[in-house]
Amino acid sequence: MGHAVTAAGVTRPPETAQTVADAAGELVADLDRKPAGRVSASVYETGRLVADAPWLGGHGRRLAYLLGEQGPDGAWGLPDGYGLVPTASAVEALVTVLVRDEPTDLTGPARSDVEAAAARGLRALARRLETGAPLPDTPAADLIVPALTDRIDTHLARLRDRDAPALPGALPLPRVDRRRLDAVSALLATDRPMPRKLWHAYEVLGPRAATRDEVRPIDGAVGASPAATARWLNHRRTPDRAARAYLDEVVARHDGPVPCCTPITVFERSWTLSTLLRAGVSVRPSPALVAGLAAALGPDGAATGPGLPADADTTSATLYALARLGRPVEPASLFRYDLGTHFCTWRGEDGNSITTNAHVLEALGWHARHTRDGASRYAVRVAALGGWLRDVQQPDGHWTDRWHASPYYATYCAALALAGHATPEVAGEAVDRAIGWVLATQRADGGWGRWSTTTEETAYAVHVLLGAGGPQRPDAAEAAHRALRHLQVSVADDPPLWHDKDLYTPVLVVRAAVLAARLLALGRGAARPGGEGADVSHQGMITSA
Incomplete structure (x- = not known):
């Protein structure tokens, strides 16, 4: 990247992988500073x-x-x-x-x-x-x-x-x-x-x-x-x-106006860490934070906030984050949400969620690959879930979801989960079609967005282009390069896109996606989706409460 010029006309040095890593470290430290989470007003x-x-x-x-x-x-x-x-x-x-x-x-x-x-x-x-x-x-x-x-x-x-x-x-x-x-x-x-x-x-x-x-x-x-x-x-x-x-x-x-859901401690921490770790960003959360995530998992999994039911989405993100941090927890609680064809977000759910199933695929896929007897216990379910995600892809290559207003978020979740954990026979064409859709929908200004270009949606598009594995396509690299300036804009300028009773922004979760996209654009962390490290034996497994 060349030198960047801020809105005030100040020239700043080019960004490096180290400056992004430093920013990610500060973001993770923020998870401890404000444990209730940062959520936009509703x-x-x-x-x-x-x-x-x-x-x-x-x-x-x-x-x-x-x-x-x-x-x-x-x-x-x-x-x-x-x-x-x-x-x-x-x-x-x-x-x-x-x-x-x-x-x-x-x-x-x-x-x-x-x-x-x-x-x-x-x-x-x-x-x-x-x-x-x-x-x-x-x-x-x-x-x-x-x-x-x-x-x-x-x-x-x-x-x-x-x-x-x-x-x-x-x-x-x-x-x-x-x-x-x-x-x-x-x-x-x-x-x-x-x-x-x-x-x-x-x-x-x-x-x-x-x-x-x-x-x-x-x-x-x-x-x-x-x-x-x-x-x-x-x-x-x-x-x-x-x-x-x-x-x-x-x-x-919040100085008066309030968000729809607070606190979001487990949701914010698990999503933020998962996003950074998936892109290959090295993070070191505090031991207390990691212990808190493990403690949040009960027989039914984890809930987003106090008084809400446990759900497969928050449970999957928590399991995946803990596993990537070297503290894997047996994912038995996830099977309470297994409907045979796919997983529900909670029992009795109307409809289904693409992103919940993408996160389940990541959680089970990690355990199938990295734990003793994991392949025999989870591989069949992982393969079937990958097939389900492929089958519900839209004809033009994108996905949509009930928890987010933008198809770029759903496409990011599904494409990276498939690329990282489905078989090549299942993932190959689906991921390629997703990349094709992202390329076809890039805006004239170089960004992406449902209604207009946003920093958040541009980050998801860059994740699909550069983080979905396989030989890097020259057209994907060029498209990501055109988008770089949008990744330097504050997410505070974006509209809220996440679904609750009203649309909202989980601020640190979105910042993590943008930081990870910037790292990918710098050529780091894109070698393999999931960026998986050394195996963790079954003896290292934490028993779910």
């Missing part, structure tokens, strides 16, 4: 706190954040249906503020500004609901939208009953599909257990959820969600000090 989740927790510190800042994030068309969020959930949440929050007739706060916007934003948001929400377009596959969207539109209509009726309505002319919203919400409400009226995955969306489940004794804070959080925790607190007759402390800490850490 319009959806922040809107729920504005509506349900005005008593929480930073209320005015959260309200100002909602107004600041509103788009020129009156909506919030990204295109292709991704704006519906955040727009519904922000509108309901603003209308709730008007119904409560809150006094103007020195730290928040004026009432007239709230009224104007609410009116524009209502029009935008009505337009989006009228299209009837299918919702993206984000968690609980089919519960959130009908629950919030019901609340908005109730608020509007109250405002219309006043002598001087704040939103004159506001009409009831178009009807939405509420079959899933009705089914959950019917379940809550019975004695049947409530699935733990619903805890994460407790804030939209209605008053019947308050009768459920099985819903409780874990480490202060209900479903690892500020919104769920705040709503649960509102349902208590007596305060819960741990839950209130969790909320106070979250809003202080």
Whole structure:
């Protein structure tokens, strides 16, 4: 690489493998400094706190954040249906503020500004609901939208009953599909257990959820969600000090606006380390961090956050990271998610996840290759899973997934898992088609992205081009070279692309992908996907709890 010039016009020396390695070391040290994880703020989740927790510190800042994030068309969020959930949440929050007739706060916007934003948001929400377009596959969207539109209509009726309505002319919203919400409400009226995955969306489940004794804070959080925790607190007759402390800490850490899921300790650590190790970056996390990852694995595997169910995705990434760090754990917990043809993210999952299965392939593939009796115990399942990933590849060579808005992320996960752990007969053509698709979709500016060029998606494309193994193609190397300048841009300038109730960015996870891509572009770590080191014997295996 030549000398780089920053936005301020300052020339800096060319990047080397050592400078990237130093940056990766600092990134890994960050995992210990802020164990809760670094997650971008969410319009959806922040809107729920504005509506349900005005008593929480930073209320005015959260309200100002909602107004600041509103788009020129009156909506919030990204295109292709991704704006519906955040727009519904922000509108309901603003209308709730008007119904409560809150006094103007020195730290928040004026009432007239709230009224104007609410009116524009209502029009935008009505337009989006009228299209009837299918919702993206984000968690609980089919519960959130009908629950919030019901609340908005109730608020509007109250405002219309006043002598001087704040939103004159506001009409009831178009009807939405509420079959899933009705089914959950019917379940809550019975004695049947409530699935733990619903805890994460407790804030939209209605008053019947308050009768459920099985819903409780874990480490202060209900479903690892500020919104769920705040709503649960509102349902208590007596305060819960741990839950209130969790909320106070979250809003202080994020200076008002909050993320959808926090803490994400195991997810952030396992994904960050796996990404760096897969690309051949040498990292040395603290012994306490490694021990914490091993302790997170129970009989059902590992969970992303407190109160969430264990899942095959987080479990696989944790197993793979530990194995690559020389602390392998027997992967028996993964088979709780084995459906025969492929693996589910959790039992009872609707649909399936490409990236979950790619991560399972990596975890089992490592054990099949490196542990005593691993080949006899896991090789058949590894081969079948590789075939499944190949068979669900799109005709043009890419993959898509339910946990990320960008096909570049899914293609990166699937292509590298196949190249590193599937047989050549299975991986060869599939990986070649993936590389061809990445080359064909490079933008004129040299980057990649679903809606526009982003640093994150460009990094995934470079991983596919340079990290998927085999003889390096000259056209792939040239395409990666054209993308180098995009890998120097901060991920803070990117839109959020990861699926939760709202789109979010796990900041360190994405930074790790960008750093690893830069190392690949420097010609290091690309010799073989997975960059696997010496075998670890079965005697070195940690027994899962």
